[in-house]
Amino acid sequence: MSKAEKLGIREILRLPEIRAAMLGTFVIMLGFGILAPVLPNYARSFGVGYDSVGLLISAFSFTRLVADPFVGRYIDRHGERAMATLGAVWVGVSSFAAALAPTFPLLVITRAAGGVGSALFFAALLSFLLRTVPTERQGRVMSVYFASFNIGFIAGGPLGGLMARWFGLASPLYIYAVACFVSALMFWRTIHDPARHELEVRRGGLRRLPWNRAFVTVLVVNGVYLWMIGAVFQTLVPLFGTEELGLTLSGVGLGLAIATATELVVLYPAGRATDHRGRRAVLIPALAGLALSIAAFGLTSTTLTFMVAMGVLGVASGYAGVPPAPMLSDVTPEEMKGSAVAAFRFAGDLGFVAGPLVAGWSANAFGFGPAFLISALPAVLALGLVLSIRETMTRLPRTGEAGL
16 A cells, blocks of 8 residues: 555644644634624624625625635745735734724625635645645545635634624624734745746646646535525525424534534545545535535425435535535646636635525525425536536546555
8 A cells, every 4th residue: 555545634734834834724713703703793783684695794705705816926926825824814804994994884894804814825725735645645634724714614614603792793803803813923934836837827726727627526515515605505494393383493403513514524524535536526426415414404394304314415415525525626627726726716716605695585485395496406516517428637646555
């Protein structure tokens, strides 16, 4: 068995730069998790209505979406270390300014400004991981990265309520700002720019990306995955659980916790299979399972079947979420990685923004059953595209090497 196949979670975390990237992301997501449950109530403290609360929440995602296509050129020009650090500082400053905002319009403006920094930070970090990690290890490294992302967000939720109770509704914004500054310091001290191709700056840009079927498939898969997160997990599941099944918010929260737990359990096996069996071999059953589980979710009629369905969704989500980033690295020339990451992030954020809008509209117009069916259609489209391309990993381990 080769060294690549012996790479486990502990070995991944022993790599200093990878560890810094994951710890920095964990700290930022911990701060984001602390902020998330409190922000709507903080908005309400300005005396605004629910529509204005929605505006505040969406402002951050919208500006991130707008900024996504442009961050690649700055990563190509200035490097991942500087741009990840700048992005984290940018979000920290905007969060600090939001905590000090005396009026609701200023709160929206300062919060929206943070979306630009978020686009820069996450694109630079993903570019760093894809450039630094050899292709035969990317599935496992990305699985551990996503785990640190999820754990930070989950751990932050309960802390947010406590901080708001003890120190006031604005305190999570200050805590989030400090988390961003700490992460920025970690990135600046630990991350070093990977070696860059001599044509990097001259040939960068979205127009020069390889717009073939494999590359478009990767973008669509990422957009569909984030569509599913926004449409199903964040929109339809909470509404369906409370309004159709009569669950309390705590009951819905338990279901989401089950999905998160099953996703975390399968992330590393998904990464290992992505490296050993191939990206396509993992995505085909994962997308099929995702489409079927979403389409059938509206048939759940009891608390028990709801919880079981959430567990199944978590497994499908875990397996579907790992392969896209390694696939992006497979199909993108080295000198275009920064621009490719920008396009990848834009596709994901577009799905994340559009998914809840379509889910809410379809549930209102047709009911929850058809809404789940409509939300499953993008996964079917992505599955068809993946079936139409060849495996993107250029070298798969031999049968003897792929033993787990």
